[in-house]
Amino acid sequence: MLSVLLLSLAGITALTLGKPDNALVPKAVLTSQQYVAEDGAIALRASLDESVTDLTSTATLFNEGRPVSADTVLDKVGNVYQKWRGTAVIEIKSGKMLAARGENVPLTAIDLTKLSRSDGLDPRMVRLENGQTRLIIVALLSWKDRPQQLLVASSTLSFPGVDLGPGRAIGVVDSTGHLLSSHGALDSERARKQLTSFAKTAARKGRQHPVKAKEPGAGGYTGVSGHLTGGAAKEVRTVGGYATLAAPQAGGATTASSLGLTVVTEVDVSAKVSQITRPAFGVAAAGALLAIGGLAVIVLLGTVQRPLIRLFLESRRLTRGDLARPVSVPRAGEAARVGAALERLRRQLQGEPADVEGPAVRKGLGARALLAVCAVLLLVWSVPLMLLLNRADSAVKVPVQIVHDQNSRTITLSDRVRRALNEGHADLSAVAALIGDRTTPEDMKKVLERTMQDHDRYESVYVLGADGEILARAGHSPHHKDGKAPSKQALEVTGEGGKKPVVTATAQAPGRGGAAVVGEFRIEFVNALLGRQGMGEVRVVDAKGRVIGGDSGYIAFEKAPSYLNSLLATKKAHATVQRGGTVRVAAVAPFSGGGAAKSLQWSLASWQPASSLAIPEYSLQNRTVLAGLLGLTAAAACLGWLHIVVVRPLRALAGLAEALAAGDRKTVLFPRHHDEVGAVVRSLELIRQQLQGQPRKRDGGSRTPAGVGRN
Structure with missing residues (x-):
């Protein structure tokens, strides 16, 4: 089994580690275009x-x-x-x-x-x-x-706040493949024709069912999405992505998602043939495995299997009564102990007393030590592949398009959050302007409850008088302190020291003597906007560098990671590849544009390790690590099986054989497994029974003990 596994692994190693990766466009770049299209579809x-x-x-x-x-x-x-x-x-x-x-x-x-x-x-x-x-x-x-x-x-049909980045075009396609609108880099006839071609393909693929369009069990975007590959010119190839408009929840439907629209994008990327692996590496690794594995198999054959088969044959010979020829004793180890015991038993079957010492057993490596030697040999091949060879962090080249996409997606998401907060403030302004002469708390509460029903972004909405008294409210209990007048700021953040930030929007009610409509945003609403595929970790950071929200676990008002400090200090949208202990792609985008949210001075930060991207260098590293893991698994499985099934029973057999040869005739011997070791144990049991009957055979069963008379 070990031989077959090592031969198979050698073939896999030669084919995978020695196979040149000649992909013109890395898979990470193609997948990134799909994510950009999904961002556009979500925004639209x-x-x-x-x-x-x-x-x-x-x-x-x-x-x-x-x-x-x-x-x-x-x-x-x-x-x-x-x-x-x-x-x-x-x-x-x-x-x-x-x-x-x-x-x-x-x-x-x-x-x-x-x-x-x-x-x-x-x-x-x-x-x-x-x-x-x-x-x-x-x-x-x-x-x-x-x-x-x-x-x-x-x-x-425009894309509010979607940053296209350099050289990208984007369009909206109906179910028939007709372009309804397009924006971006469409200056050349080639770009326009390519976008039109992508539009027809995207419309055709977009008609699939979202569940059937994905791999079984795949999550991510709730609609149909994917990437496209177009024509090439010199060392440039056009790639793109598409995504249908889909509801936030899988299986749901919204007004926009029922229109049958699809978003399609295109961009030109560098397409160069780069060979990052050499066939000689895979062949050398496979050859080393064959040499090391062959040595381990020879050791096991010569020191475990063959001596054990010889003991099996010798024990069978003794049970048949062939006692003339001495037992062939193996050189060392447990097999030598069993062989020496069989030789003593052969002599005892010939009438020699049990207290006569048998042939001396040479000291040497036992079966466990031999397994350990074989394990070390296989680890010498597996460990370097897992931990040392083909490391990508030191020489990885992150495609420029990946950095551009991380930057543009961060800008898009930053604008998405800003617009969501502005929309929330605008809704409150509409409520404040249209509340009219509703003076009773019941009438105002009806308006507030309807606002809560129409918009799930608020945790609570209330009308606050000029004296700080809450006149009417809907939703959860407000965080407002009694007696505090309405804030003059349209948006502000409080709750420092608590479990979560409190983002509050205030809209003055005209003609009400300083009263205002106040809404407290659900921080979960803000966090839900940040969950995007392929962006890594995303955080909303305030002007002091504190975390306000995020797409994964975070502590409110904690300081942002130190490796973002240089990006946050620039106060402008920027992306870079950071090297060090971990290579990561990071981007920061401050709020830009107008509206009430601009006063918050928030920034959006995103980062992800380059190892999570489908880049050729990391793909090679992953294949190398996989080969090492497979070698380690094969060694652990086969050698562990040998230790459990062969070595441990063999050590027990050596003890039983020596005890039997030393005169223990009472212990009945039972085999644990039906194999060579078990066969030797069965032979020893037969020999024990023969030795038990020897005194009765000599006496003939008729001798009377001394001092006993006859009747």
Whole structure:
């Protein structure tokens, strides 16, 4: 068994360690494009769903208050949200436009006669005459004693806050493979044709079921995603990724995910043939294993197997009554002890007394020591492969595209968190602006409870009077201290010294004498935004370098890792490859852009060890370590089996044989296994029985003990 395993391992070693890795584009680069596409799909899906929720919630708040004019509706909507290209209010019965803001909304796409259907208010995509695509969102305005109106908003299929990095293009594709919108590096005809080709492929692959499109048991992105490889020009190849718009929870559905859209990306990367391994290394490693393994097998054959077979034959000869020829005694070890005992037993069967010493046994290595020698021989081959050879940390070359992608993804995620906080503050501003003359706590509480239902980002929402008294609240108990007036800052962080940070947004309520609507964000909501594949560990860090949130275990307000200090000190988005004890790719992106969240001065940091990436150097290291582990496993399995099944019973056999030769005729001998050792034990039991019967044979069974008379 050991011989077969070592021969197989030698073949595997020669084929895997000696196989040149001539991949033009490392797998890590291809996988990174898939992750970038997933980031774009998440950003687009979240933006579209947020737009639908905001417009619907705003219309609901208007419907619960006093009737207002169409111009007032659009003015308040425009003051709170600046996300829509155009807005309009039309009267459903007559089809008359009552007010409009921004670009012309394509109202012809709305069939007013079908609004009563279950899907009458669903968002829809409209292609304009200039080739651009708009998403039309509608919400119902309904007051008593007034004709019903329709609030309409148009939005582009853009990617808010998605950083493309150098040379990348991105597009949105419908289910037929048609590009609805595209952005980025599309200056050349080759780039446009390649993106169009990728779009058709992505649409076809995006029609798969998310579960069937992945390996069994694979997690990660809930939609369909993957990477694409395009044409090459000189030493440059175009690669890309695709991802369908999918709900955050597997099997769920949102308004945006039901539109059948797919995000596709493309970028040119370096494609050079680099041979990091030499066939001679694999052949040399396999040859060394054959030499060392052959020596170990020869040692086991010559010192364990052959002497044991010889003892088996000799013991069988004695049991058959062939006592003329002396027993062939092995040279040393337990086999020599058993052989010497058999020789003494042969003489005793011939009538020699048991107290006569047998042939001297040479001192030498026992079976356990021989197994240890074989184990050391195999470890000499396995340990260097596991711990010393083909180490990648000292010479690894992290592809430049990996560093660019880590930087752009960190910037994208940083902007995603900033926009989420800004959206939360905007929602509170909408509540504060539309709370109107609701003076009773019951009326205000209804508005707050509806806000909590529409948005899961808040832990609690409450109306705070100018004197610090909570007038109405919904959700969990606030962290607000009694008597403290509303904060003048739109967003702030408290809770230092506690279990988790408290991120609070405050929106002043106009016309209420200093009262404000306050919302406390769930820190879990912020942390949930950070979970992305292929980014490693992600942390939200404040201006003092303290950790506020993260995608994995962290302690609130602890200092960020020291190796991020130099990146955080630059106060700008930057990524680098850090070398030292561990090679890692790290990036930092401070909040940029406007909005209430800018005052927090937060940064997003991400880092991951280069060893987690599918880089050729680390792939070679992993294969080398695997070969060493396989060698160690083969040695442990086979030598351990030999120790349990052969060596331990052989040592016990030596003791039993010596005791029997020394005159122990009472101990019955039972074999443990049906093998050569067991066969020798059975032979010794037969010899014991023969020795027990020798005195009775000489007496003939008729002698009478002295001093006993006959009757």
